[in-house]
Amino acid sequence: DIQMTQSPASLSASLGETVTIECLASEDIYSNLAWYQQKPGKSPQLLIYYANSLNDGVPSRFSGSGSGTQYSLKINSLQSEDVSIYFCQQNYDSPYTFGAGTKLELK
Amino acid sequence: QVQLKETGPDLVQLTQTLSITCTVSGFSLTTYNVHWVRQPPGKGLEWMGAMWNGGGTDYNSAFKSRLSISRDTSKSQVFLKMNSLQTDDTAKYFCARRGYGGYYFDYWGQGVMVTVSS
Numbered sequence: 001d002i003q004m005t006q007s008p009a010s011l012s013a014s015l016g017e018t019v020t021i022e023c024l025a026s027e028d029i030y031s032n033l034a035w036y037q038q039k040p041g042k043s044p045q046l047l048i049y050y051a052n053s054l055n056d057g058v059p060s061r062f063s064g065s066g067s068g069t070q071y072s073l074k075i076n077s078l079q080s081e082d083v084s085i086y087f088c089q090q091n092y093d094s095p096y097t098f099g100a101g102t103k104l105e106l107k
Numbered sequence: 108q109v110q111l112k113e114t115g116p117d118l119v120q121l122t123q124t125l126s127i128t129c130t131v132s133g134f135s136l137t138t139y140n141v142h143w144v145r146q147p148p149g150k151g152l153e154w155m156g157a158m159w160n161g162g163g164t165d166y167n168s169a170f171k172s173r174l175s176i177s178r179d180t181s182k183s184q185v186f187l188k189m190n191s192l193q194t195d196d197t198a199k200y201f202c203a204r205r206g207y208g209g210y211y212f213d214y215w216g217q218g219v220m221v222t223v224s225s
Contacts (some may be wrong), residue, residue, distance in 0.1 A: 034211040043201055043218055044152065049211035087152055095167040096142070098152040107205030 001027050001063060002090050006099025012107045017078045021102045023088035025069045032092035035064055035073045037084045038101075044087060048073060111216035112140070116180070119192050121225045128129050129185040129202030130217060136178055138159065140205040141185045142212060143176065145198040158185050181206035192223045
């Protein structure tokens, strides 16, 4: 199975700040990487697919990058509504494993 | 408008069988794949398995032979069945649609929280 190591596990940042979350795959996943945002009590929502494609309706302050085994999600100009848990997921090979999640809070 | 909705029991007894139905609308099960993902309280997401648009299935080996996924295309429903439930199967169970030709889950159901009771 492909292991997804996500860091940091938690993150505290101020409004307007830029934050970066990273995901490391245990093998090359050829950019088949998605990022999801999950708010308390809700289902995950797709933010980014194919490592750097923004899903419809997602604010442009979210961006994804990376290739091979290393990927990152960047949030520019942090807003209060961005407080959530973020997960990466590899969709290259079954089982389609997720990172453990990053809890983003406001400082 | 694309929607997925899970229905199932709130409580299942230890060692019994869990059955959850995912009813979809706004798309065809013969065009899109539907996956199952679960999330124990306060924990991360675990991919369980998939129903392919062609009718085949794929399972996470972590569930060995406990898990079965099937569908009824006439009713736009996908079924999850898992036996020999243990307390660590307590989780919220989601169904999700895989994007057409894509490698991501673009729509998710609201999930159903299932508690395994001893």
